[in-house]
Amino acid sequence: MDLTGKWKYKEDYGYGVAEGELFLKQEGNDLSGRIIFTDKLEGEEGYMLQEFLVGRLEEHKVKLDAEEFDIIHSEHEIEYELDSWFGILVDADTIVGVSKDGQGIEGKFTFTREKN
Template identity: 90%
Template sequence: MDLTGKWKYKEDYGYGVAEGELFLKQEGDELSGRIIFTDKLNDDEAYMLQEFLIGSLEGHKVKLDAEEFDIIHSEHEIDYELDSWFGVLVDDDTIVGLSKDGQGIEGKFTFAREKN
């Protein structure tokens, strides 16, 4: 199983919804990449950022951790905590699981592989 490629990302974390794209590279069981997404808190303006990731694939378990982030666009100042994703490969093109950020806020996410 090679997870290298582009994936659609959607997450609901109770306070809002994040949507974007995940770009993964796999070498052996090691994963790296970046995720670019728009985050829309319930009552606030949406903002866009990217996080740079490292992770691993163990069997059908996928773990990704953000190491740093860049704000791409925001109309207001944001205080952002890095994310971690813990998922399961349910088929060759879908990863589902839970995320958690540095503040302890959890969400449910889906990564769906984009076809070329």
């Protein structure tokens, strides 16, 4: 199973919703890439950022950890904690799971592979 490619990203973490795109590269069981998304907290202006990722694929389990981030657009100053994603490969084109950030906030996400 090769996860290399572009994936749609959607997550609900209770305080808001994040949506965007995940770009993955797989070499053996090692994963790397970046995720670019808009984060919309309830009652606040959204902001856009990207996180640079490393991870692993072991059988049907996917783990991704952000190592750094860049704020692409924000109308106000934000403090941001890096994310980790723990997912299960449901099929060749879908990963579902839970995320957790440095503050301990958890969410439920879906990555869906985009077809060329």
